[in-house]
Structure formats: structure tokens, C-alpha cells
Amino acid sequence: xxxxxxxxxxxxxxxxAALYLGAEHGVRKAVYPPLDDKTRTRAMQTVMESMPxxxxxxxxxxxxxxxxxxxLAAATAADPYFKTVYELAKELxxxxxxxxxxxxxxxxxxxxxxxxxxxALLGGGHPAWTPAAFAAYADRGDAAxxxxxxxxxxxxxxxxxxxxxxxxxxxxxxxGVIAPGLEGAYLLLEWRYVKEKRMGEAxxxxxxxxxxxAAAPQPNRG
Amino acid sequence: xxxxxxxxxxRVKEPAYLFLALIGFGLAWTxxxxxxxxxxxxxxxxxxxxxxxVFSSALLLAxxxxxxxxxxxxxxxxxxxxxxxxxxxxxxxRRWEYVAGRAGGVFLLCFGTYAAWLAALALFSHTAGGGPExxxxxxxxxxxxxxxxxxxxxxxxATVALTCYLDDIPVMFVLFIYVVLAWLAxxxxxxxxxxxxxxxxxxMAVYYLFPNPVFYFMEVTGWASxxxxxxxxxALGALWLLLAIPGFNKRDLS
Numbered sequence: 242x243x244x245x246x247x248x249x250x251x252x253x254x255x256x257x258a259a260l261y262l263g264a265e266h267g268v269r270k271a272v273y274p275p276l277d278d279k280t281r282t283r284a285m286q287t288v289m290e291s292m293p294x295x296x297x298x299x300x301x302x303x304x305x306x307x308x309x310x311x312x313l314a315a316a317t318a319a320d321p322y323f324k325t326v327y328e329l330a331k332e333l334x335x336x337x338x339x340x341x342x343x344x345x346x347x348x349x350x351x352x353x354x355x356x357x358x359x360x361a362l363l364g365g366g367h368p369a370w371t372p373a374a375f376a377a378y379a380d381r382g383d384a385a386x387x388x389x390x391x392x393x394x395x396x397x398x399x400x401x402x403x404x405x406x407x408x409x410x411x412x413x414x415x416x417g418v419i420a421p422g423l424e425g426a427y428l429l430l431e432w433r434y435v436k437e438k439r440m441g442e443a444x445x446x447x448x449x450x451x452x453x454x455a456a457a458p459q460p461n462r463g
Numbered sequence: 464x465x466x467x468x469x470x471x472x473x474r475v476k477e478p479a480y481l482f483l484a485l486i487g488f489g490l491a492w493t494x495x496x497x498x499x500x501x502x503x504x505x506x507x508x509x510x511x512x513x514x515x516x517v518f519s520s521a522l523l524l525a526x527x528x529x530x531x532x533x534x535x536x537x538x539x540x541x542x543x544x545x546x547x548x549x550x551x552x553x554x555x556x557r558r559w560e561y562v563a564g565r566a567g568g569v570f571l572l573c574f575g576t577y578a579a580w581l582a583a584l585a586l587f588s589h590t591a592g593g594g595p596e597x598x599x600x601x602x603x604x605x606x607x608x609x610x611x612x613x614x615x616x617x618x619x620x621a622t623v624a625l626t627c628y629l630d631d632i633p634v635m636f637v638l639f640i641y642v643v644l645a646w647l648a649x650x651x652x653x654x655x656x657x658x659x660x661x662x663x664x665x666x667m668a669v670y671y672l673f674p675n676p677v678f679y680f681m682e683v684t685g686w687a688s689x690x691x692x693x694x695x696x697x698a699l700g701a702l703w704l705l706l707a708i709p710g711f712n713k714r715d716l717s
Contacts, residue, residue, distance in 0.1 A: 250705070257701045264695035265675070271688035272681045273652055 306332050323354035339365050353382050360394050364401040372408030388420035395426045417449060421457035424450045464560040471568020487526050487580040495587035520581055520608045527577040531615050535569040535622030536634040549716045559708045566623035566704055570616050577612045610689060611679040613696035620700030624707030645673040674699050
């Protein structure tokens with residue numbers, strides 16, 4: 242009797258388990274996208290399509306970052322390297338971007354393509370990229386590059402620490418670069434010199450402001 | 464077994480049940496302008512191309528799930544504590560019938576409550592003249608929204624099965640972990656495709672230990688698939704009970 246009961250119990254478990262597995266397979270086929278494709282690429286695509294949007298976008302971003310990192314590792318010239326660096330920076334958070342730029346500038350410390358990276362490192366307070374180092378970097382380029390570097394540097398240092406801004410202004414004052422967009426920098430220098438009663442330097446700052454304004458492209462009134 | 468089911472269904476007379484039922488009807492009333500569709504979660508969860516289950520009914524289902532866990536976890540341990548189980552089993556009633564009756568009763572009670580709340584939602588939203596979803600209520604649509612309620616079958620089975628081994632509070636803890644793991648396990652069929660074959664088999668073995676909640680919240684089209692979902696839910700519930708019966712047979716109820 243006991244054996245018969247055990248047999249019946251075993252049969253019932255087997256039957257229900259078979260029903261469970263069969264029904265599960267059927268429902269899974271109906272609910273999930275087809276996942277038994279031959280090629281991995283197609284399978285991966287279906288996997289991605291079946292995922293919730295937030296998970297999918299995170300994974301797609303991860304894929305993009307991986308591809309860009311691979312391209313970065315394969316780049317042998319500064320031009321494609323920095324192009325990829327800036328593309329990759331868009332995908333990373335502030336800390337990741339900072340690290341990426343630091344690595345890029347370590348690899349190509351004098352490349353003019355790295356201007357945006359240098360400005361970001363300067364604003365982020367990177368120990369190797371002080372205002373003096375920025376000035377030395379800008380000095381390596383021609384006059385047009387210098388004008389562009391200082392103007393863009395000033396334009397993006399609005400949120401930088403006070404020490405960095407002060408250092409930047411000191412370096413700028415020493416070089417006297419004239420470029421559109423630097424009027425505000427010279428205005429700050431003028432105020433500082435007036436406060437310190439250094440009227441000669443203040444007058445020089447005023448004249449540089451005027452020169453920067455004059456260098457700005459005039460609107461076409463014709 | 465049917466007597467035990469009936470005994471379990473008598474819970475509807477309890478003040479706690481009536482209070483919960485009122486909360487459910489109140490919720491249905493609150494959601495009447497949202498209608499059947501409620502908040503459309505598909506753009507957030509699955510993208511616009513894949514319709515997701517409705518939010519209004521999901522809220523009502525969540526309430527029914529909570530009630531199923533509390534009721535299911537309490538039935539058998541309380542019967543044992545109060546010696547009511549011994550009294551019942553002194554009658555011509557087998558132990559497996561008692562366990563199955565309790566699980567069946569919990570499922571019917573909670574599923575019936577969910578169905579009533581859903582009907583109230585349909586009625587309230589229809590009379591409120593809500594959005595286009597509200598006026599489009601039909602028997603098929605109602606049945607479709609009822610389908611996620613089948614989730615209560617494996618849940619009732621698992622809850623009552625666990626109470627054959629554990630007391631009520633540990634059962635609730637175990638169930639909570641089980642449900643969370645079930646959601647994670649539902650990703651396994653998607654993830655395994657990109658894994659090597661040995662890992663696939665291993666992960667799928669883990670997957671079969673859990674109910675797949677995704678089945679209940681995705682669009683199931685076609686009557687065959689709907690029937691398969693019904694079969695899946697009851698088979699899983701029955702499997703849980705079958706695994707629990709040997710434990711309950713050996714349990715000292717004195």
C-alpha cells in the first residue's frame with residue numbers, strides 16, 4: 242500500500258512537472274522574443290530588443306564606450322586619437338572624463354588637438370595642469386592658436402576655483418594676448434590693479450580691453 | 464478538500480478582510496479616471512513598440528498579492544497552533560487534501576477579490592466616462608486584465624507549501640526573498656543566449672526554480688498562449704504543494 246502511494250506520488254510529481262515545463266516553454270515562446278537564432282549578433286540584437294528601455298540604453302552606452310575605447314587603443318596619430326577622446330568624453334561622467342583627458346595629455350602633451358582637454362584639466366584642478374603649464378602649452382602654438390587657447394580657456398573657467406582663475410589671469414597679463422572674448426579677463430585685471438593702486442598696469446589692462454573689442458569681428462551692417 | 468476550501472473562503476466575513484476589500488474598492492474608485500490603461504508604463508519599461516500590462520490593475524494585483532501572502536502564511540500555522548488542524552484531520556480527510564484545500568481556498572479568495580476589484584474599476588471608469596480605455600471595456604479585455612491574477616496561483620501554492628515546514632513570519636521573509644529572486648531569474652532566458660552552453664544549462668536549471676513574473680505582465684496574445692499561462696500557473700502551484708505534502712505528512716500536529 243505504501244509503495245503504491247509512493248508510486249502515485251512520484252507519478253503525480255512527474256506529471257505536474259512535465260505540465261509545468263511544457264507550459265513554461267510555450268508561454269516563454271509567446272512572451273519572449275525568439276532567442277534561438279543561429280548567429281550571435283542576431284541573438285544579441287533580440288536580447289537587446291527584449292530588454293527594458295533603461296537597461297537597454299545602459300547596455301548600448303556600455304557597448305559604445307567599449308567600441309570607442311578599442312578605437313582609442315588602436316589610434317596611432319594625435320588627430321584620430323583626440324577625435325575619439327572627445328567622442329568618448331561625451332559618454333563618461335565628470336571623473337571619467339577627467340581621467341581620460343589626463344591620460345590623453347600624458348600621451349600627447351603638446352598636441353594642439355588637446356586644447357579642450359587641457360582647458361578641462363585646468364578647470365578641474367589637475368595637479369599637472371596649472372595655469373603656468375597651460376600657458377607653456379599655449380606658447381607652443383602660433384599667434385592664432387594662442388588667441389584661441391586663451392579665449393576658450395577664459396570662456397570655460399567660469400566655474401573654476403579662484404586660485405586657478407587668478408593664476409590664469411596672471412599668466413594672461415604676462416603675455417598680453419589679444420583675442421575676442423578676453424575683454425572680461427582684462428576688466429578683472431583692471432579692477433584688481435585699481436584696487437592695488439597700480440595705475441600703470443590698470444591703464445594697460447584698459448587698452449588691452451579696447452584691443453580685444455577691436456579684434457572682435459564687426460557685425461556686417463551692409 | 465472542498466470543505467477546506469469553503470472554510471478558507473469564510474474569511475470574507477472577517478473584519479480584516481472587509482477592511483482590505485474596502486481599500487481595494489477605494490483604490491478602484493481613485494483610479495476610475497485613469498481607466499483600465501492607467502499609467503502607461505510601456506515607454507519606460509519596454510519601449511513604445513511593446514505594450515506593457517496596465518498599471519491600474521497592477522496596483523490592485525499588488526494589493527491582492529499582499530493579502531495572499533498574509534492569509535496564506537497564516538492559515539496552516541494557526542490551524543496547528545489552535546489544534547484546529549488536528550480536529551479537521553480527525554475527520555475522513557487526508558493530509559494532502561487539507562493542504563491543497565487551504566492553498567486552493569487562499570487562491571480563490573484572493574483571485575476572487577482581485578476580480579471584484581477589477582470589475583469595480585471597470586464599472587467606476589465606465590460611469591466616470593474616463594479616457595478611451597475606460598469605455599472600451601469588454602469581456603475579452605476584462606479577461607485579459609484578469610490574467611495577471613493567475614500569479615496568485617503559484618504564490619498561494621508556494622505560501623501554503625512553505626507553511627508546512629515553517630512558521631508564518633519566516634514564511635513571509637522567505638517569500639519576499641523568493642519573489643525578488645524570481646524577478647531576477649526572469650532575466651535568465653534573455654541573458655543565456657549570449658553565454659556558452661554549459662552556463663546556459665546551469666542558469667536555466669536555476670530559472671526553473673522560480674515562477675517567471677514577466678509572463679504575467681506582458682501581452683499574451685492568442686487563446687492557446689492564454690491557456691498555457693493558466694496551465695503554467697496551476698502546474699507551478701501544484702508542484703509546490705506536491706513538494707510540501709511529504710513534509711506535512713511527517714509533521715507532528717499535536
